[in-house]
Amino acid sequence: MTNTPPSPLNAFGQWIGDLPRDGWPQEAQHLARRSVIDTIACMMAGARDSAPEKLWPVVASWGSGQCHAVMRAAAVPAPMAALYNGTAAHALDFDDNFDPAKAHASAVLVPALLAMGDAQDATIADLLDGYIVGLQIMGLMGQAVNPFHRSRGWHATGTLGAIGAAAGCARMLRLTSEQAAHAISLSTSMAGGFMSQFGSDTKPLHAGLAAAGGVQAALFARAGITAGSKTLDGANGLRWLMVGSDADALAVEMEGTAEHGQTMRFDTASTGAPLHILEHGLKVKRYPNCGSLHRALDGLLGLMDEHNLSAEQIDTVLVRAPAAHLRNLMHDNPQTPAQAKFSLEYSLAAAMHGHKIGLLDYTDAAVQRPEVRAHMPKIAKEYVERLESDFPTQVHITLTNGERLETCIPMPIGSKAVPMTDEQLWAKLGTCLDATVGAVQTEALTAQLGKLDAASPIAHLTKAMQPA
Secondary structure, three states, X not given: OOOOOOOHHHHHHHHHHHOOOOOOOHHHHHHHHHHHHHHHHHHHHHOOOHHHHHHHXXXXXXXXXXXXXXXXXXXXXXXXXXXXXXXXXXXXXOOOEEOOOOEOOHXXXXXXXXXXXXXXXXXXXXXXXXXXXXXXXXXHHHHHHOOHHHHOOEOHHHHHHHHHHHHHHHHHOOOOHHHHHHHHHHHHHHOOXXXXXXXXXXXXXXXXXXXXXXXXXXXXHHOOOOOOOXXXXXXXXXXXXXXXXXHHHHHHHHOOOOOOOOOOOOOOOOOOOOOHXXXXXXXXXXOOOOHHHHHHHHHHHHHHHHOOOOHHHEEXXXXXXXXXXXXXXXXXXXXXXXXXXXXXHHHHHHHHHHOOOOHHHOOHHHHOOHHHHXXXXXXXXXXXXXXXXXXXXXXXXXXXXXXXXXXXXXXOOOOOOOOOOHHHHHHHHHHXXXXXXXXXXXXXXXXXXXXXXXXXXXXXXXXXXXXX
């Protein structure tokens, strides 16, 4: 007699509900702490960006609560704190990427768990535990629907992010296996987001909506609200609807060629192994722009440093990169900071001009600099229909004297292959906090992040993110 494998919904719920709470490897906890530090850095710097600034009056008008929104004095309900903080975390596109899900994982998970932790008097240990669990479920979902979910235009930060946040919050609430399954199922009804929103205020709002959706789904499940049992793998479930009716055929095509574990199939045999935070890690961003730019920027800046080049010595730059990367960079003549973050032409020209690129390159005034725009026509790109893991980004520079230089970048600085050091991470935190000078007590926040003591209440950390 053949044993029928459990449905993904039941397998995920069972794992969340039954998993011991004190068994995470030290390295997994260390990486989770790094993700919390990095995300809070991005939240602090992003809170004064366009989307969060416009969002706050709306959020504040929906009523008071007990949860803290970053750099805001008023407390709001948990879903609203998650909505605002998630939007702030993703506003600058400085937050990390997570390859199995093809999503900005931490910008959803950390705000959701901070808000839930504020409301539930949870500890840093609960935060780290929920983060690792939420990341695992988000990754498993990504492996079941990617790369086609992403390539067909869904913004996985909004879709799969809501599911990961629901799993992490269910864990923090200590829901039963059955309740956790309902929380995940409920979250599919709040999962959405199109890549056609890239370059607008709505793109970072996707992270906030996903964080709020995860919080709501877990609270709904705790209240006893039930949800369908086939919302992940059924005929009208997420995989079929958000990939297509050809999902099974695509899974056959992926056999033997999957990257980042993306098999287009749900893995229900080993929900917790391998542990995604260790197996795949996260890409911590060196630059505040779309991650699809980072290999090209590493290559350009590396060649300029190696050969001591000025922008004036460069005649042309050709970037040959996976088509999936270049399709994300749709703004060849950006007019706003949000569009500039998705522009190969602008970002490489700005890097050429300044020999670096950072937060100050993405302001309204910076995007219009004539001295930068003068270099944009030098940038050319070639779409290569290959997987990211099969084709490293190539940067070819032709100098005004005719000399040619080139380099290949398989993975960017900040990825598991080329990790950012703890010292570099703290330097990034400092850069982000510099953008808040006078607005918050940076010493108190830095001290909290330096400890992240397991027994410390999450409320101590969120309080340190309030206005000075």
